[in-house]
Each structure stands twice: as structure tokens, then as C-alpha cells.
Amino acid sequence: xxxxxxxxxxxxxxxxxxxxxxxxxxxxxxxxxxxxxxxxxxxxxxxxxxxxxxxxxxxxxxxxxxxxxxxxxxxxxxxxxxxxxxxxxxxxxxxxxxxxxxxxxxxxxxxxxxxxxxxxxxxxxxxxxxxxxxxxxxxxxxxxxxxxxxxxxxxxxxxxxxxxxxxxxxxxxxxxxxxxxxxxxxxxxxxxxxxxxxxxxxxxxxxxxxxxxxxxxxxxxxxxxxxxxxxxxxxxxxxxxxxxxxxxxxxxxxxxx
Numbered sequence: 001x002x003x004x005x006x007x008x009x010x011x012x013x014x015x016x017x018x019x020x021x022x023x024x025x026x027x028x029x030x031x032x033x034x035x036x037x038x039x040x041x042x043x044x045x046x047x048x049x050x051x052x053x054x055x056x057x058x059x060x061x062x063x064x065x066x067x068x069x070x071x072x073x074x075x076x077x078x079x080x081x082x083x084x085x086x087x088x089x090x091x092x093x094x095x096x097x098x099x100x101x102x103x104x105x106x107x108x109x110x111x112x113x114x115x116x117x118x119x120x121x122x123x124x125x126x127x128x129x130x131x132x133x134x135x136x137x138x139x140x141x142x143x144x145x146x147x148x149x150x151x152x153x154x155x156x157x158x159x160x161x162x163x164x165x166x167x168x169x170x171x172x173x174x175x176x177x178x179x180x181x182x183x184x185x186x187x188x189x190x191x192x193x194x195x196x197x198x199x200x201x202x203x204x205x206x207x208x209x210x211x212x213x214x215x216x217x218x219x220x221x222x223x224x225x226x227x228x229x230x231x232x233x234x235x236x237x238x239x240x241x242x243x244x245x246x247x248x249x250x251x252x253x254x255x256x257x
Contacts, residue, residue, distance in 0.1 A: 001055035001149070003046040004106055005079070006116040006129065007039040009063055009070045013121070023221045025092070035070045038117025042178040044185045046115050047078045049149045056080040060106055062098065064088045068201070075196035076188035082201045083109075087211065091122075094215040099131035101206040107136070113154070114175040118143055126177070133175040140175040141168055145182045 011017065011031045018027040046057045059074040061067045062085035071082045085105045093101065106114075114136075116129035126142075133140035145165070146157035158166045159179055188196075234249075235242025250257045 001049065001053045001112045002109065003049060003055065003057050003113045003115065004109060004111040005043045005046045005057060005059050006102060007043060007059055007061045007070055007074060008036045008120050009033045009061065009067045010036045010120060010122045019222050023223065024219060025222055033066060035073065036117050036121045038119065038178055038180045040185050041180050041182055042115040042117050043074055043077065043079065044183050045147055045178055049147065053149060058083065058109060060085065060102060062090050062102060071201055072196055073188060075199045076192040077186055078192060081199050084201055084203050086203050086205055094217050095125045095127035096131055097210060097213055097215060099128045099135060100210045103132055103135045104207060104210065105204045112172050116177050118177045118179050129175060129177040138173045138175055139170050141170060142177045143179050144176045145179045147176065
């Protein structure tokens with residue numbers, strides 16, 4: 001079985017974020033980077049399916065040359081080879097443009113299974129994997145928390161609302177977006193790190209018509225949350241009246257009940 005895993009490099013969670021002068025994104029010059037969390041779980045799930053059924057795991061990542069660190073870590077953990085979609089400004093692409101560039105890079109691979117993270121830790125759109133499946137014309141399932149692969153079929157456990165779950169059967173090829181925390185992620189071993197140096201990393205440049213395509217969405221401004229404090233006294237000292245007023249506000253204003 002050939003499994004492709006989409007992995008994105010994002011700013012480290014512990015990094016101090018500063019907004020750039022144009023107020024369009026964070027200043028990346030002095031940041032450290034890591035793999036997006038749910039993409040790491042997607043890789044782990046791919047490696048487990050490979051251990052069960054055999055085949056190969058191919059990692060695909062998009063971005064500038066610093067993305068090589070994410071790719072090399074994935075190869076050290078057990079991926080067999082990698083595809084690097086190279087470009088300096090690809091992180092600013094819309095989900096549709098990003099999905100188009102990734103599909104163009106992997107289409108000739110003809111994978112049996114594609115795994116992506118549920119959503120990236122930076123933009124968090126949660127759309128790139130779904131759009132990839134549509135462009136490839138294959139079935140997809142989102143928020144996967146358990147994968148049972150056997151032969152030419154998949155059984156996928158999906159997380160739904162309010163603590164509910166759904167088991168869903170689907171044919172291959174297919175695409176799944178993986179939820180964080182579904183398994184224990186393995187570390188790269190010294191043997192894996194040494195072996196990664198000999199594994200293939202294929203570089204691909206996306207077509208200009210994909211990168212330069214007019215986008216249907218854009219970020220107007222990035223800003224830090226404004227701190228404010230507002231206190232309301234409910235019920236005028238009457239606990240029951242206060243509870244009724246609080247429930248009404250939670251229902252009508254906050255819309256959480």
C-alpha cells in the first residue's frame with residue numbers, strides 16, 4: 001500500500017509572536033519552526049498502517065528550504081521518501097491554491113491512501129485536505145480518530161459532536177484528515193536519523209498559474225486581542241433570579257445552551 005502524508009511546517013508553539021509591519025501576518029525572521037501537531041499524528045497513523053499491511057510511506061511538504069527539517073524528521077521516524085514543493089511564499093496560499101499545488105505534485109504517485117492533519121496550527125482552515133480529495137475525485141472522511149485498514153477497504157472512526165462517534169466504511173483510494181491525539185507518536189531513533197540521510201527528497205516547483213491565481217479570500221489585518229474587563233451583577237442579590245438571568249444570557253447572547 002502506498003500512503004502519502006501531507007505535513008506542514010508552522011511556528012513553534014512556544015515562540016514569541018510579533019506582528020509584521022504590514023499587519024498581515026507574524027514576523028517569521030526570528031522564529032523557530034516545527035511540524036503542525038495533527039500532521040505528526042497523520043504520519044504516525046501512516047507508519048502503523050504500513051507496519052500492518054506493508055508498502056511505503058511518502059511525505060509531502062510545501063514551503064521554503066527550511067521545510068527540509070520537517071521532511072528529514074519524518075524520514076527519520078520511518079517514512080520512505082519525500083516530495084518537497086518548493087517556494088518562498090507558498091505559506092500565504094489560500095486552501096484551494098495550496099490543495100491545487102499539492103495535488104499537482106502528487107498526482108503521478110497514484111497513492112492508495114492520503115493522510116493529512118485535521119487542520120494546521122497556524123491558519124487552522126481545516127479545508128486543504130478536503131479540497132485535495134475533491135480535486136483528485138476520491139472519497140474522504142474528516143476528524144478521523146481510528147483507522148482500520150485491510151486490503152482494499154477502510155473502516156474509519158470519526159469524532160462527532162457532543163461525545164458521539166461514527167464508524168464509516170469506505171473504498172480505496174481515499175483521503176483522511178486525522179485528529180490530534182489518536183495515538184502515541186514515536187521518536188526518531190539514531191538508526192532512523194542515519195538512514196534518513198540516504199532517502200530520496202524530490203523537489204517540485206509549483207506551476208505559476210497555480211501560485212499566481214487570484215484568490216477568493218485574503219487576510220485583511222492581524223492584531224493582538226484587546227484586553228478588556230466588564231462586570232454585570234445579575235439578580236440584585238437574589239440567587240434564583242441571578243441564575244435565571246444567567247441562563248437567559250447564555251442562551252440568547254452567548255448561544256452556548
